[in-house]
Amino acid sequence: MIQDVPPPAPSAVLPEVVVTAARLPPAAGDAAFAVVRLGAEDLEGAERLDEVLGRVPAVSLFRRTSSLSANPTTQGLSLRAVAPSGAGRALVLLDGVPMNDPFGGWVLWSQLAPEAVSSADVVRGAGAGPYGAGALTGVVALRERDGGGGRLDFSTRDDEGYRLSAAGTLTSGRFSLTTSALSDQSAGYAPVRSAAAGTADTRLDFVARGAAVRLDVAADADTRLSLRAGAYDEDRGSGLAATRSAASGHVLSAVASRSPRPGAPGWRAQVWRRESDFANSSAAVDAGRAFTTPASRQYATPAEGWGGNLAVRGENDVAAGVWEWEAGADARLSTGETQEQFRYMNGVFTRDRKAGGEASVVGAYLESSWRDAVWLVAGGVRLDQWENTDSHRLETDLATGLATLDETYADRRDQVASGRLAVRRSLSGGYALRAAAYTGFRPATLNELHRPFRVGNDLTEANAGLAPERLSGLEAGAAWSGRLAGGRTDAVLTLFRNRVEDVIVNVTLGEGPGIIPALPQAGFVPAGGVLRQRQNAGRIEATGVEASVSWTTDRLDLRLAASATDAEVDGGAAAPQLTGLRPAQAPVWSVTGGLDWRASRRASIALDVRYESRRFDDDLNSRVLDAAAVVDARIDWRVSRGVVAYAGVANLLDAEVEVSATATGVKGWAAPATALIGLRLDW
Template structure:
């Protein structure tokens, strides 16, 4: 899984999805790339991306066990968020959920992808809203050649997974399915009858139909997904489902795309009794229907050493949550309907200069955003009488952003680069309107949230010889970050939230001044021989909150869920022609569970091992061990000190095919 290396070439290309090449000068930004082999090496795409230091979901939990609402992706550890502060696209179409901004990784099996490019730093230019800490640009496989990829494996705890792609000249099909009995997040000593395994059943199916008329290429892609989870507490479970459609038309120097996404989420939450002897229903999120739709357009041109791109995009979302809450005397006594609409759209222009020893790029955007049609109504479940009808004001604004970067050869194989950028992310419908509960902790929504903006500078060096390496320093300032701020501690009754039991905490989403972060990141890779390669990477970030008047108690604190140090290392060795051995190590420093920095999650490491025996040039049998040393990695801690952990050692045996 090389970092900062050229994207891999796909063998036996027949027809690719219509896409335009990126402008020259992209090397001026901090970039990591993965090829098809790397993306298909593990069962979950987010696990592959997290081998880049600083890339993470909101918590340490992977998408195989995390609730859908905390599967948003963030980069550089500036301030992880359940909604995610990075934009994820598939051949240009956004993959973030229209209601919450998170990503359902079930819908993106690695077997269906040919590459992924991570661009760290705010993604102005062609990316726009949501690309606050960066962009993950995914590319789907080319069609043709029949069965082009297949994975089938069985593992510990009655787990199995199968995924594959099949294509003709006009059609590409991708399917995946997974089932596992899961594991207990709370370990012996603290576990009680209230604790259950984190089971998962999921599946996805996607089809891309494509063709060409004269010099115009076109494609229509449709996909569906569904996943069912038990959250690790008796009675706490979720069911996420949805579908997407994208229509793309492209010529030699232009591209048009329209897309739509539909999603729904059912989610039940419980409160935990003292001693973890039982759970009581706390919230039943019956449905969360949401629809997102939009378009993007781009036009490219060249003039000598210069190239340019102009375009625009727009995204709209509407959705609402329907739920039951306030469980008393064996029944829910209140119902809630909350939601609204959002709209964001912008225009951009970017130019790039490409010469043998120098590349330069600069671009600017202007986006307008709007949140409107908000509502929050609560009723008595027995009588239907209205108990709350909160007025929610519309909001709108204009946000200019820009980015620029330069890369130049210093001498021989040594290059230097520098970049500056600005980006923004408007609040999601989930952040504006939906409160949520995890165990005894409650987080309230806030319809008065405004967009986050990020400004950054970075500079670095890179070497391209037999040992390929990069080293960069960066400074980011995140203004008006949306943060879960502690506003009360149970036991007690609070406005809107109601009763918070002992051991519980009440938080509210708020814009809290700014977060200032500076850091260093780097990677190195080399081939010691044709049979042995090594790689290592690190990211160190010093991030602190300035809560200002909105949250002075947070000033000087580290953002919740933001580790200071992340290290990764890996090796691949082929001692015999058919035998390949790989090892991947990830270390993460201490992070805080909460905004007040009271709950510490200890540093931890995990080692993944894999051995494959090649049956042919494109197929192999393999055995893999995730968390091979069975280390305990803390992923959460309640106010009363109960710690939950990531998955224990998991061994897989399977067959894979890659063409």
């Protein structure tokens, strides 16, 4: 059940050694902020993590498609519809290790199966404190599974696809080994349909693989060591002839921790390293959509990310309450380069581009909270230094080897101070009130700084001079928990006001055909296309409300949640044409609902509904994507102990969900109704 996070109970002394992953327990101060916890029951039956997270309103990928069909460059997660981005404006962590790609900031969701995750905390609002850079609109903190036993899940879909996933843990004495693996593939669907489609329109087919292994060692009842290795690989069609994308990578991490006890602080020390690569081909399509012409071939994007963090946490009895504190430091470094061919002429690519650099963020923080029976006060401060170095862009003529563009950019660095403060007051009758203020920042990714890209006939140029985005916000909320009509009821209401300064958006500079004078180095823009450039275009003001209610009995779970965000761009002097418009891909309304009915000892039925109001596909709000609602249904049948057969339909009503729109009015669509059947084994 999706639930608001209550203050944790006081730590209990463990009577025996229980082997789990090395991590600190959730901080007591979390309950003062807008945290939604997705537990094991929410992950039950999920095929993709991003789809589960989508049950929280205004939590979505950049576009309306899920990772089933989305290009990796649009799989960045955004919260609250303040300012969605392909790179994502939320930080995604797995037990403290960033899941975000070191070059692009997006998240390859196929690298981790839901069966391998025990819970996910969605922290809405700038996550300063222990999270730091990248947590502009919030944080998704994933916890990998612990404990014994395992799960094997196999399903097949009517899109000529199948999914096989397994996760399990073996424990022996003070040692525990957790493994997980995922294989998923599909023939996909054609995103352009009906009369608009031509022979150039192809399917969004994909193949994805992922695996991970983690060794946990318990030195004693409080001290743990965890060593983890994971790898992933995927290949996708992009919906047009001669266009595909591929992504691969691996991650290594080591963490040691000691749980805090009364009178004895705990600590965590972690190091990690991530490598990734990405390939992507794009093409221009003719007006009749009969054929495509190659536009670029990004044949490699080698990138590395590495970092570490150190935290010390303790608690003391102070002023008739409990004071918890945490001090820490962290560092994240990334380096990467796009390597691609472009300028297709007379049947061959004529130019080569290598562009990239290095980026780093190093910071230190102090978090603290005080609580008694009714009050919880929490806050923290951070100081970070970000740096961009070795920034370069070299374009050469493939025939002669001579440079046609050779640019290097000065190193840049600056310091950013951020913080957060919140208070929560528990009232009688199960009521609680809270308020919070926070600031945060997100440096531009290497992809935003250095890589131009093309989608169809639309070109988007990079900008090596991008400054970090900064967010400041206020919010207030109320919650109630109790019994109503024979069931447990939880209701939460939150009002928020956010401002994003120096927001990075794709600003339209001109339309084709021709070379746009404002940025001639971008080259020729074809007819029906536009030229955009990433810019720090003023600010975004967003005011919103979030509400959720859940009702649970022994047989039935009901949930309903909604988010409304009034977001407006002020382009300032940099982009006055954007002033008064909505950010691209940001709907006003997002509503989710669900029903889980345990109809009998063997049978259960689940329905999930998601609605979004209209959104715009571009910064000028000229390409409208209509409102859409999708219903998913599933039936589970318990065959025997530990064996469950199931059947379901995604997009049960075959709703037409608009995902993209071109300047000529051609729409791209999300997946049609897709049926599946499967079998799950638990032990």
